Amino acid sequence: MTRKLSYAEALLEATHQEMAHDPSVVVLGMGVDDFRGIYGTTKGLAETFGPERCFDTPLSEDAMTGVAIGAALGGMRPIHVHIRMDFVLLCMNQLLNIAAKARYMYGASVSVPIVVRSVIGRSWGQGAQHSQGLHSLFMHVPGLKVVAPSTPYDAKGCLVQAIRDNNPVMFVEHRMLHFQRGTVPEHLYALPFGHARVLSPGTDVTIVGISYMAVESLRAQSLLAEVGISAEVIDPVSLLPLDVDTIAASVAKTGRLLIVDTAWTSCGATAEIVTAVFERLGGRSVPFRRLGYAAAPCPTTKNLENLYYPTPATIAQAAHSLVRGDKQPWQPRSVEAPEVVEFKGPF
Amino acid sequence: MNQTEVFYRQVLRIRRVEEEVARVYPTDKIKSPVHLSIGQEGVSVGICAALRKTDVVCPTYRGHALYLAKGGDLNAMIAELYGKVTGCTRGKGGSMHLIDVAAGVLGASAIVGTTIPLAVGYAYAQRVKKTDTVVASFFGDGAVDEGAFHESMNFAALHKLPVLFVCENNFYSIHSPQLARQPHANLCDRASSYGVKSEQLDGCDVPELYARAQAAVESVRAGDGPRFLECMTYRFREHVGPNEDFHAGYRSREEAEPWFARDPLRLLGQRLDPIVRTRIEAEVELEIADAFAFAESSPFPPSEELLADVYLEAQ
Ligand SMILES: Cc1ncc(C[n+]2csc(CCOP(=O)(O)OP(=O)(O)O)c2C)c(N)n1
Ligand SMILES: [Mg+2]
Numbered sequence: 001m002t003r004k005l006s007y008a009e010a011l012l013e014a015t016h017q018e019m020a021h022d023p024s025v026v027v028l029g030m031g032v033d034d035f036r037g038i039y040g041t042t043k044g045l046a047e048t049f050g051p052e053r054c055f056d057t058p059l060s061e062d063a064m065t066g067v068a069i070g071a072a073l074g075g076m077r078p079i080h081v082h083i084r085m086d087f088v089l090l091c092m093n094q095l096l097n098i099a100a101k102a103r104y105m106y107g108a109s110v111s112v113p114i115v116v117r118s119v120i121g122r123s124w125g126q127g128a129q130h131s132q133g134l135h136s137l138f139m140h141v142p143g144l145k146v147v148a149p150s151t152p153y154d155a156k157g158c159l160v161q162a163i164r165d166n167n168p169v170m171f172v173e174h175r176m177l178h179f180q181r182g183t184v185p186e187h188l189y190a191l192p193f194g195h196a197r198v199l200s201p202g203t204d205v206t207i208v209g210i211s212y213m214a215v216e217s218l219r220a221q222s223l224l225a226e227v228g229i230s231a232e233v234i235d236p237v238s239l240l241p242l243d244v245d246t247i248a249a250s251v252a253k254t255g256r257l258l259i260v261d262t263a264w265t266s267c268g269a270t271a272e273i274v275t276a277v278f279e280r281l282g283g284r285s286v287p288f289r290r291l292g293y294a295a296a297p298c299p300t301t302k303n304l305e306n307l308y309y310p311t312p313a314t315i316a317q318a319a320h321s322l323v324r325g326d327k328q329p330w331q332p333r334s335v336e337a338p339e340v341v342e343f344k345g346p347f
Numbered sequence: 348m349n350q351t352e353v354f355y356r357q358v359l360r361i362r363r364v365e366e367e368v369a370r371v372y373p374t375d376k377i378k379s380p381v382h383l384s385i386g387q388e389g390v391s392v393g394i395c396a397a398l399r400k401t402d403v404v405c406p407t408y409r410g411h412a413l414y415l416a417k418g419g420d421l422n423a424m425i426a427e428l429y430g431k432v433t434g435c436t437r438g439k440g441g442s443m444h445l446i447d448v449a450a451g452v453l454g455a456s457a458i459v460g461t462t463i464p465l466a467v468g469y470a471y472a473q474r475v476k477k478t479d480t481v482v483a484s485f486f487g488d489g490a491v492d493e494g495a496f497h498e499s500m501n502f503a504a505l506h507k508l509p510v511l512f513v514c515e516n517n518f519y520s521i522h523s524p525q526l527a528r529q530p531h532a533n534l535c536d537r538a539s540s541y542g543v544k545s546e547q548l549d550g551c552d553v554p555e556l557y558a559r560a561q562a563a564v565e566s567v568r569a570g571d572g573p574r575f576l577e578c579m580t581y582r583f584r585e586h587v588g589p590n591e592d593f594h595a596g597y598r599s600r601e602e603a604e605p606w607f608a609r610d611p612l613r614l615l616g617q618r619l620d621p622i623v624r625t626r627i628e629a630e631v632e633l634e635i636a637d638a639f640a641f642a643e644s645s646p647f648p649p650s651e652e653l654l655a656d657v658y659l660e661a662q
Binding site for chain 1: 357375379380395430431434438439440441442443444456457458459489490492493520521522523527528529587589595596597628647648650652653656657
């Protein structure tokens, strides 16, 4: 029997099982113990494991990050949860100046096993300060690990690995992913970082979709199939460490690369992946494109918000132009993501 | 118009605007999270009455009441909620980022606590420019948890800057009660420890709030340094969204009853002749109907707006 869970349920199960398995695992963050339980991902943990191991925090992101790091130094494995990635900006000093460096800077005397979970928001006019994908900021910094799985199966396995990892791990979620359903084994399993997942094989073009853009890229793949283009869709899953081998092997096969991020492209994960792949190919470059947020803060009004994000149609179009060139313009039918169209909260 | 009439008119206007927002919300014409101030309007109205038009307020995402009380344009607010180009941020900011610079409403932020130091910096600029402008920073009890609050308070006190800190204590940050986040509930004690004169006020009693705010604003304007006002109030609706949420379990209707009984709108209304009330109500309804009609008939921003105004380039 293949049991299906939502991405949110997979995260809850991973946390629950790890907390049962390891008494040093604790969960903290604003709203982790309320009736909503961070979209259900922490629901019931406080009741099961008590308020010492799952607790609400004051609105003090900076200090609470330091508290989480201190607790890690003191023997705990804290999971600090932020309902929006935008709020992690208040934690940067502790994350970058302490968590990322402690192991090295203190000559291997200590380690900081913390997990920072944060959710990229989207839709319903949440706007400039509630929709940012900031994972590339963390990919810049040695000492941090960054993972952004797109499937419920990988969500569970990566969160377990993040908890067990002896280093600070930025666990990147996307609000639209929480609704995705997929097969998730009941048993506890960890997925080692640094392994990309080929979500669907193809031969003409490699599409790397980061986080939620993996889902949108699969939709684009169907559109491309309608005009006879075979796209291979890869979810990098782990951004730092990055599995360059898998992506480069795919690019060597297809000869074309499209990378789609739920973030801006400038100095972003897309830039890093293109460079790393070309370096791996011995400096050989192939036709490539990058897609991400428009180069602006996210607007709230719907018609501009619609233009702000890559969509299955714009992804398919970019892949099409890589394969067939710009001389054959093609307007794919528009495919609306149900989770985006239907989303009206909870925020 | 006597003062009670003025206050009644203002509180009613804000209340009815937000009730209309709540009524329209299920039609999905407002595609933006809304944090309603229903129940808390008295604080904005009482404090803003003590401010001059040239004074400045810094709101939060729960900013409809403050925006309107300070004189922010109603048409531009409703159009903004509708995502229209005639909105106060041209459809780019939505309900959480209201602004009306001409009316002295600095932009609201969706990141808790971020506008508190902005108010302090704006006040510092007034000091340098030798204006007598007072800056009022509005924020919730949750924002007091943030380091930015304490650091701002300290700096404003250090330099005796013309800031009025106004905490709207509605006892909750989303679903977290104040005592789950703060071991000591009296925020005035904390503000006082920075050497800032502090008062706890009843956010439902608008005339009294106005009188006390007037004294505080005068002292701030005179250069005696910042003041802190903790205004006790209660949010009637859910944290975000148009509905009540007493079924959710984190607070009870019983807890809310005394606040319903002391609803600032009701307290003011009781002091007015029903004929006067009816006249005011009719005027307010007309203005609101006009604002929603304006929003309905306004266009959405054109596609070019997506990449416009990321920077201000030299002309
Ligand atoms: C820095 C930051 N942390 C967390 C949040 C999530 N959040 C949004 S509103 C809110 C509650 C703030 O409570 P309070 O300051 O009392 O204002 P109220 O909503 O009660 O008016 C929280 C925690 C946020 N927006 N910004
Ligand atoms: Mg509050």
